[in-house]
Amino acid sequence: MALPNEPRKTLVLTGASRGIGHATVKRFSSAGWRVITCSRHAFPEDCPWEAGPEDHLQIDLSDAETLEERVAELRRMLNGEPLHALVNNAGISIKSDDGERLDSLTTSMADWRHVFRVNFFAPIALARGLFEELKLAGGAVVNVTSIAGSRVHPFAGTAYATSKAALASLTREMAADFGRHGIRVNAIAPGEIKTSILSPGTEEQLLPEIPMGRLGTPEEVARTIYYLCTDQSSYVNGAEIHVNGGQHV
Numbered sequence: 080m081a082l083p084n085e086p087r088k089t090l091v092l093t094g095a096s097r098g099i100g101h102a103t104v105k106r107f108s109s110a111g112w113r114v115i116t117c118s119r120h121a122f123p124e125d126c127p128w129e130a131g132p133e134d135h136l137q138i139d140l141s142d143a144e145t146l147e148e149r150v151a152e153l154r155r156m157l158n159g160e161p162l163h164a165l166v167n168n169a170g171i172s173i174k175s176d177d178g179e180r181l182d183s184l185t186t187s188m189a190d191w192r193h194v195f196r197v198n199f200f201a202p203i204a205l206a207r208g209l210f211e212e213l214k215l216a217g218g219a220v221v222n223v224t225s226i227a228g229s230r231v232h233p234f235a236g237t238a239y240a241t242s243k244a245a246l247a248s249l250t251r252e253m254a255a256d257f258g259r260h261g262i263r264v265n266a267i268a269p270g271e272i273k274t275s276i277l278s279p280g281t282e283e284q285l286l287p288e289i290p291m292g293r294l295g296t297p298e299e300v301a302r303t304i305y306y307l308c309t310d311q312s313s314y315v316n317g318a319e320i321h322v323n324g325g326q327h328v
C-alpha cells in the first residue's frame with residue numbers, strides 16, 4: 080500500500096480488459112496506484128476496480144493512422160504529471176481460419192505486419208510518446224514478451240514468436256537508451272498462463288515440459304510486473320524475467 084503522505088503513483092497499462100492485464104490492474108489498484116487502462120473495448124460497466132471511464136482509453140494498437148493521436152490523448156490524461164510505469168502487455172497471436180498454427184511458410188505478409196503493429200511497434204510508440212512523463216517520475220517500462228520469442232512453440236505462430244523476439248531485443252536497446260534518463264526498461268516472458276490466448280490442448284501437450292507441473296496464473300505474472308515497477312527492483316534494468324515454472328530450462 081502507498082504510505083499516507085506518499086504521492087499517488089500512476090501506471091499506463093495496455094490490454095487491461097482480461098487475462099494478465101486484468102490481474103495487473105487489480106494488483107496495482109490494490110496497492111493504491113492510479114491505473115490508466117487501454118484496450119479496444121469501452122470501459123466495462125461492471126469493472127472490478129475503483130477507476131472510472133475517465134481513466135480508460137479506447138485504442139486500437141494495430142491502427143497506425145490513429146496511434147499518434149491516441150498517445151497524445153494519453154498525455155492529456157496525464158496532464159503533465161509524472162508517469163511511474165508503462166506496461167506494454169497487449170499482444171495478439173493469430174492462427175489460420177481453421178485454427179492451425181501459421182509458420183514461416185504460411186503466414187501472409189499482411190498478417191505478419193498486423194501482429195508486429197500490436198506486439199512490437201505500439202510498445203515503442205507508447206514508450207517514446209510518454210518519455211517526458213516517465214522521465215519526470217524516474218519510471219519503469221515493462222514489455223510483456225513470451226517464451227515463444229526464444230524457442231519454436233507448438234501453438235504460437237511465427238509472426239507472434241518473431242514479434243516477441245524483436246520486443247525482447249527492443250527491451251535491451253531501450254534499457255540502454257532510456258536508462259541514461261533514469262527510466263528502467265525490463266521484460267517479462269510468460270510461459271503457459273491460464274488466459275484466453277492459450278490454444279486448446281496446451282495443458283495436455285505442454286505440462287510434461289513444465290518442471291512445476293502446472294500452468295501459471297495471471298496473478299503470478301502480475302506480481303512479477305509489479306516487482307519490476309517498484310523500488311524492490313531499483314537496480315534491475317534490461318532484464319527479461321522468465322515466468323514459466325521452469326519451462327525454459
Ligand SMILES: NC(=O)c1ccc[n+]([C@@H]2O[C@H](COP(=O)([O-])OP(=O)(O)OC[C@H]3O[C@@H](n4cnc5c(N)ncnc54)[C@H](OP(=O)(O)O)[C@@H]3O)[C@@H](O)[C@H]2O)c1
Binds near residue numbers: 197224
Ligand atoms: N497467456 C499466456 O500464456 C501468455 C504467454 C506468453 C506471453 N503472453 C503475453 O502476455 C500478454 C497478455 O496476454 P493474455 O494471455 O492476458 O492475453 P489476452 O487474454 O488475449 O488479452 C489480450 C489483451 O490485449 C488487448 N488487445 C488485443 N488486441 C489489441 C489491440 N489491437 N489494441 C489494443 N488492445 C488490444 C485485449 O483487449 P481488447 O480485446 O479490449 O482490445 C486484451 O485486454 C500478451 O502480450 C501475450 O502475448 C501470454
